[in-house]
Amino acid sequence: MKRSFKSLISFFSESWAELKKVRWPNRKELTNYTLVVLGTIVVVAVYFWVLDIGISAVIEAII
Template identity: 50%
Template sequence: MAGSNSAVQQRGGLGKFFRGVKAELKKVVWPTKKELINYTIVVFVVTIFIAALISVVDAIFAQLFNTFLHFVG
């Protein structure tokens, strides 16, 4: 009996789910075009900065590793 009851709940639940999604999307405060452009620029700048930082740290560790190998070998 529980199986047939859960099937009914799932069918009704799916419609209820989508109605809930639609209601929640109406509550969203979407960014303006200017805000969206500013956020996108910030993401690009931070991404480039982090990539450069990782590159510098990688170069430093590579040099240290090569120096270590020179002394050991």
């Protein structure tokens, strides 16, 4: 039990040390990244929507 408790403390200590090394984005970067992600989601959603309409039209033509 004592060993696992030390391992747990060591894990959180090392995790905290790694988090201190992370370069977090500032507000402007975060806004830009968010807009890129949202734009990508919209493009992919439209792509699959058009693809779905196309496949539905082909299936309707076959049936």
